[in-house]
Amino acid sequence: MFRIITHNKNKYEEMRKIIPELEMLDMKYPEIQADTIEEVIDFALDYLGDKIEGDFIIDDSGLFIHALNDFPGVYSAYVFKTIGNEGILRLMENEDRREATFKTVIGMRFAGKNFKFVGLCHGEIAREMRGKNGFGYDPIFIPEGYERTFAEMTTEEKNRISHRGKALRKVAAFLKRFGP
Numbered sequence: 001m002f003r004i005i006t007h008n009k010n011k012y013e014e015m016r017k018i019i020p021e022l023e024m025l026d027m028k029y030p031e032i033q034a035d036t037i038e039e040v041i042d043f044a045l046d047y048l049g050d051k052i053e054g055d056f057i058i059d060d061s062g063l064f065i066h067a068l069n070d071f072p073g074v075y076s077a078y079v080f081k082t083i084g085n086e087g088i089l090r091l092m093e094n095e096d097r098r099e100a101t102f103k104t105v106i107g108m109r110f111a112g113k114n115f116k117f118v119g120l121c122h123g124e125i126a127r128e129m130r131g132k133n134g135f136g137y138d139p140i141f142i143p144e145g146y147e148r149t150f151a152e153m154t155t156e157e158k159n160r161i162s163h164r165g166k167a168l169r170k171v172a173a174f175l176k177r178f179g180p
């Protein structure tokens with residue numbers, strides 16, 4: 001058993017397909033305003049480590065759109081809540097450079113120490129929203145080498161190539177070697 005602390009059921013469902021023994025602890029924690037996802041994770045790990053006994057992981061992700069100087073990046077959650085996918089498509093309306101990168105950093109508290117596991121997925125921003133699966137920016141993100149958006153894929157397909165899938169497989173390898 002290993003706990004993922006998140007308020008986001010979608011993330012948990014994706015992660016459970018890779019590490020079935022994961023348990024979700026539904027809890028909010030402070031996400032500081034910082035320049036990098038790594039700093040957000042470091043702060044949250046220390047904060048939660050003081051509050052919670054035992055081992056756990058957390059996930060923080062962001063979408064970095066190259067033509068927008070990597071916006072929304074660390075502001076991805078706020079931007080999704082405010083302007084959403086429609087707003088991003090509007091910002092990208094007359095833009096032909098559509099490359100973007102999804103990044104996940106999974107933070108792990110293990111035996112009182114902090115660890116980080118990173119996963120990247122390159123792709124591009126679609127011209128319109130497509131698909132019903134997944135969550136967040138999935139309907140506007142087309143991973144490299146594909147024509148479908150993440151929202152047009154099954155969870156298994158997305159996991160195989162996604163930022164979160166890659167980071168989580170590193171976690172799985174770590175746990176296999178050092179875990180209980």
Ligand code: IMP
Nearest residue numbers: 059060061062076077080135136137138
């Ligand atoms: P956070 O990791 O929960 O802070 O996520 C930041 C923002 O990115 C939120 O609006 C999420 O909905 C979105 N997001 C995180 N992971 C993904 C993903 O795998 N696909 C699409 N959107 C995501």
